[in-house]
Amino acid sequence: MKPDAPASMPDSNDGIMIPLCAVFRRFLKKQGLKFTPERALVLDAVLAQTGVFEADAVDGHLRSKGHRLGKATIYRTLKHLLDAGIIGEVLIGAKQSHYRLTFGQPARGHLVCIATGRIVEFAAPELESLRDRICAEHGFDPVSVRLVIHGVSPEARESDE
Amino acid sequence: MKPDAPASMPDSNDGIMIPLCAVFRRFLKKQGLKFTPERALVLDAVLAQTGVFEADAVDGHLRSKGHRLGKATIYRTLKHLLDAGIIGEVLIGAKQSHYRLTFGQPARGHLVCIATGRIVEFAAPELESLRDRICAEHGFDPVSVRLVIHGVSPEARESDE
């Protein structure tokens, strides 16, 4: 709630930030919701994340910048970003929600090390057509695809034996 | 803990139950763990599930059969079954763990309706080779693959408009 850093002027990702901010604004307006400084800050923090992130990382990023939002606000905003299609869930593990920026991005798969937790994103262009084919077969309207591979990373193998 | 129904004599799935029971036993022995009636009951309940299930469904099944185990025991046993490779996690949503029997089964994908929660399993033979290829590219030892597609089912579309 400290207005010491204007939400409309983030410190990075400027190139992608402007259109996404507009997309989010438009989405909120269409839903009769409001574009608040807090929501702008959450969007900033999300854009600052690299790859897959958790709600807590957004909170941490905000704190490190001197902002402090209630967790409820963060969770509520993440839900709206999800609804807006700006971020997507990744489902790495069942204990926590994992997200990633999806707006305009191609589908990707995730390779997760079961020992270290390291996550590697990889391109998987075939996913979109696979998704559409399976959905068509079952009469579903496709919304998202997720491919997660678990394995043991080279680092983990070395340090373990 | 009620010894009124011998765990070694389940009521269904006999065909697959015997080898799996043996697999589990061997796994436990190798780990220096014990094969207890409770663990046998959990395995029975898991075998009785069709498709994807949650920890709570195992508990429910056990209760319906007149057995009552502590939740801790169920969770601990599911973890061992996971380690033994008898079941696998499906990660349908981030709030709860979802499992399915994986022992000897081919990789499958899951199509989930975001409106009704209905889950459709489908065969996806290409997953195994995809998994191995991606793992090889990154030097990982493959453990599992998961493909989850979210969409809107035909039923949901109808009832919603």
Next chain:
DNA sequence: CTTGCTGCAAAAGTTTTGCACACGT
């Protein structure tokens, strides 16, 4: 001005853990 938003704290829900006692091997 009206309606929605925020922060706080409490609630909810699943999974884990500590402990005293019981049981497989």
Next chain:
DNA sequence: ACGTGTGCAAAACTTTTGCAGCAAG
């Protein structure tokens, strides 16, 4: 016998919700 396992209840954690005051459109 020894080392694990079990049940219970409390703890741990993430996420949600209720509410009083505040702010965006």
